[in-house]
Amino acid sequence: MVSVKAILEGDRRALARLLTLVENDDPQGRAALNELYPRTGKAHVVGITGAPGTGKSSFTNQLARIYRNPPSGEPRQVAIVAVDPSSPFTGGALLGDRVRMKDHSGDAGVFIRSMASRGAVGGIARATAAVTQVLDAAGFDAVLVETVGAGQSEVEIARLAHTTIVVEAPGMGDDIQAIKAGILEIADILVVNKADLPGAERTEQVLRASLEMGAGSRRPVVTGGETWTPTVLKAQSLNPVGIIEAYDLIQDHRAYLERTGEWRLRDRERLDSELEDLLKEELFRRWVEGKSESNWQAALDALYARERSPYQTVEILLKQSSDQS
Amino acid sequence: MPEKKIRILIAKPGLDGHDRGAKVVARALRDAGMEVIYTGLRQTPEMVAEAALQEDVDAVGLSILSGAHMGLVPRIMDLLKAEGMGGVHVFLGGIIPEEDIPELKACGVAEVYGPGTSTEKIATDIQAAVRPA
Numbered sequence: 001m002v003s004v005k006a007i008l009e010g011d012r013r014a015l016a017r018l019l020t021l022v023e024n025d026d027p028q029g030r031a032a033l034n035e036l037y038p039r040t041g042k043a044h045v046v047g048i049t050g051a052p053g054t055g056k057s058s059f060t061n062q063l064a065r066i067y068r069n070p071p072s073g074e075p076r077q078v079a080i081v082a083v084d085p086s087s088p089f090t091g092g093a094l095l096g097d098r099v100r101m102k103d104h105s106g107d108a109g110v111f112i113r114s115m116a117s118r119g120a121v122g123g124i125a126r127a128t129a130a131v132t133q134v135l136d137a138a139g140f141d142a143v144l145v146e147t148v149g150a151g152q153s154e155v156e157i158a159r160l161a162h163t164t165i166v167v168e169a170p171g172m173g174d175d176i177q178a179i180k181a182g183i184l185e186i187a188d189i190l191v192v193n194k195a196d197l198p199g200a201e202r203t204e205q206v207l208r209a210s211l212e213m214g215a216g217s218r219r220p221v222v223t224g225g226e227t228w229t230p231t232v233l234k235a236q237s238l239n240p241v242g243i244i245e246a247y248d249l250i251q252d253h254r255a256y257l258e259r260t261g262e263w264r265l266r267d268r269e270r271l272d273s274e275l276e277d278l279l280k281e282e283l284f285r286r287w288v289e290g291k292s293e294s295n296w297q298a299a300l301d302a303l304y305a306r307e308r309s310p311y312q313t314v315e316i317l318l319k320q321s322s323d324q325s
Numbered sequence: 326m327p328e329k330k331i332r333i334l335i336a337k338p339g340l341d342g343h344d345r346g347a348k349v350v351a352r353a354l355r356d357a358g359m360e361v362i363y364t365g366l367r368q369t370p371e372m373v374a375e376a377a378l379q380e381d382v383d384a385v386g387l388s389i390l391s392g393a394h395m396g397l398v399p400r401i402m403d404l405l406k407a408e409g410m411g412g413v414h415v416f417l418g419g420i421i422p423e424e425d426i427p428e429l430k431a432c433g434v435a436e437v438y439g440p441g442t443s444t445e446k447i448a449t450d451i452q453a454a455v456r457p458a
Contacts, residue, residue: 090356092361094351098362099364105372105375106375112379113379
């Protein structure tokens, strides 16, 4: 049994164990989440996404260093959730983001947790939102969520995070790539990492041009008529260059969210979609539990025999189960 | 849909840079359906124990080819115990002389695998040690 009290007192072993229970959707994990939920909503959730190999982990590592030693103010407690893909065939995963995150050993103000995507395709795992909530309730000021190496449509992170950073590297494609829909659209901050490599200037220009082209097409503004304009920033995670600037931009973005009321709006949107997902899952689970095996087999046979389409099959199955009850 | 996965930390404590063995084992355990957290080279005992704690792993695999195992391994075992992680299945691979094995096992190492060990055996041992829990 995991003690919520111990977690709130800063017991890292208890925290780590609860994260496992939550990740496994264990009933104990759900019970602890229920208890912790009133304490959530304080942490700044920062998403870090981008293609494989652009340097997300190294950038996240450097960013966490600045949280621990900010240009102004007290050191912040920071949690990192690093997601890597699960194999679609074996379900196994190699979680290698810690390799780039060695700078925080012995620092009780940093907590790093690796997660496998476990079949989710949006760039984060199904339980990443719940894991973030636990870390939020445990008192971390910021939760940095690093997604799997993302292609063009792994945009789930934008729903989870208050602030989304897209990390690019030089040479990742021409200007048509930059105006395609998807990952670039979700960026609040765009980082051209590895800016010492040739082509960094060009990448920066292309991204800037693409943002300018899209000005005004961003999500509608809630209040005050103020909009956030995504910024392109050059950085080098190994040297490190541009990290403090990135940190400052993240704080600016947070201030913007709070000033305009968008913080609350994003929080509500996230909770709406989380509730919707849970409801879908739970309804489906209950329906599967209650379904009649014979009706199910008959429906499948008719489907295989091309007698009824998938749409018609769904209609019939739903009708049969509502007649039952 | 509850789903339990075996979580394993594969770490290379000490200063040698020979990480091929650790990578081969990490890959094989991934293919056996486990979630393998790989830490990379040059880990201190403190870093290994801290990663094991944060990641809440079921097992820790250590790869040491530097000859420093008698210094590193007991230290890691002590740190794991101090963190309340004494029950974790710890196994060791690399270049470990026969005569050191009894002492390593006495301090809590479950298995010591030498060169040529089949990765299937390592995976099976872990499953047997971790699953009944």
